[in-house]
Amino acid sequence: MELEFLGTGAGTPAKQRNVTSIALKLLAERNEVWLFDCGEATQHQILSTAIRPRKITKIFITHLHGDHLFGLPGLLSSRSFQGGQTPLTIYGPEGVQNFVRTALQVSETHLSYPLSFVTVHKGLMFEDSTFKVYADELDHRIKSYGYRVEEAAHPGVLLVDKLQADQIAAGPVYAQLKAGKVVQLPDGRVVDGHDYITAAQPGRIVTILGDTRQTPAATSLAQDANVLVHESTFGRGEAKLARQYYHSTNIQAAKVAKNAGVHQLLLTHISARYVGKKVSELARDAQAVFPNSRVVADFDVIDIPFKKRETNEKISSLKKS
Template sequence: MQITFLGTSSGVPTRSRNVSSVALRLPQRAEFWLFDCGEGTQHQLLRSDLKISQLTRIFITHLHGDHIFGLMGLLATYGLAGHPTRIDIYGPPGLNEYLRACERYSYTHLSFPLKVHTVQPGLIYEDEEFTVFCGPLKHRVTAFGYRVMEKDRPGSFNVEKAAELGISPGPIYGRLKRGEQVTLPDGRQINGASLCGPTEIGRKFVYCTDTVYCDGAVELAQDADVLIHEATFAHQDAQLAFERLHSTSTMAAQVALGAGAKLLIMTHFSPRYAPGNDLQLNDLLLEARAIFPNTEMAYDFLTYDVPRRK
């Protein structure tokens, strides 16, 4: 799991920050998933190490423009580049209608399969390696946060130990690596788990924006290895945060603390904290760290490899 921030500003882009988008790269399967797609996201992808041909899933939190205005352009480019692979898009009610209207009025024909999933709280996707859940956040429009959970895997297979037991390499190794009980040709029964190291605990990635502090975010972020949470405002601007249903730096930290997250990475910063102003982004970082010390501040093209649990 590798995270790349493609946009970290709220509302409008700035000279150094684009609007919201985060990529979750899954190197073991040569693909990446996108979370939100603000205007200019495809330009940010071109400046990154990510390959648009490896995009397979897009998760949209809500239908405000700074989170979706880049979506149709990205899809059109994907099609013009000749990528036939299906893309699945997940998001709130109205997303499918928005995309179909964009197609109709821009006379865009998408030359690849596109499936739009209208999400409800709970499990929205599962395969042999991952599950994805969504949960309600508290914003001015319907908004969801997303939780990606990597499934636990058996530990490393001990080839030397298998050889000592007289087990020849072949298809049987695959079953033993999965921890299955196997009967050998000579009648011996071998528990594959006994030939594997400690179970590799799956990692948890959580993305919460846009939202004011809410129990839904805390629930979604439980025991997360990485929590990405919006921090639009500084603590002294909490009244603005409540009026606009956005979070302050301290609210983001309180979510991480309440959820028992391992790391908080804040994003979605208001342009009002630009260099030269009375309050700057480093002040937001200090506010958050006073509550949750393991807090970092995102910037465009920041990459972070989510470590495996020990």
């Protein structure tokens, strides 16, 4: 699981930063890419990456301001021209379907794949055996949402060394034990599979917020996340401006990360006013509040590792202590 930032700027494109788009790359997990926002020229940015548009199966739009939306018609059209045939679903506030359908109709663009829309609301937006996606409304000048992506837990792994130490020979019995079954061995011993598998590996959590002022919903969406992606349109000392324009400062974002207990904070939606040393200052000021903070740049790729797996033996020792 990786995040690749296709655009990290705010408002309008700049030389150093394109407008907002983020790819959540789930290639190992489900051979898919999910986009979060699709600002102007997102498809151009993709050309500088290894992302294949046909792998994009879901696009989550946070809100309907142009710097998060104007890239949709072009990307959808190019995906079709390039032979994309797998269905694609766009999640977004009310109005996104009208925008896309109108653009495709006026330009007489005919897609080679099924396109569907889901109007976002507070609560569960998507669920299958591997992932859940929740949404909640933020505080912006227009309706804006944040998304919380939760991965399902991964089953524990078989403790082969322990099986060998207990002189349990390899064979079909290993599969039974890995399934957590109670098995009688040829020598008469009865063993429980739960004693030979690690605890389930908790799934990862990624929170990606749209434009917003300070709001309790941001902290709720980010609770215990492995990664929080939060806008940082303004810097330290600009809280009044941030509130006036319905945005956040780097300090406010860092406080959300700290209060929510996230592992890593990624700051994006950076104003064109911040270049060079000013970008470093944004990062340092945020790190003073939440040390594991980073200001991302276009084409940054962030790996999202699992938290360290604990074995059942370690868990048992903790329970005894």
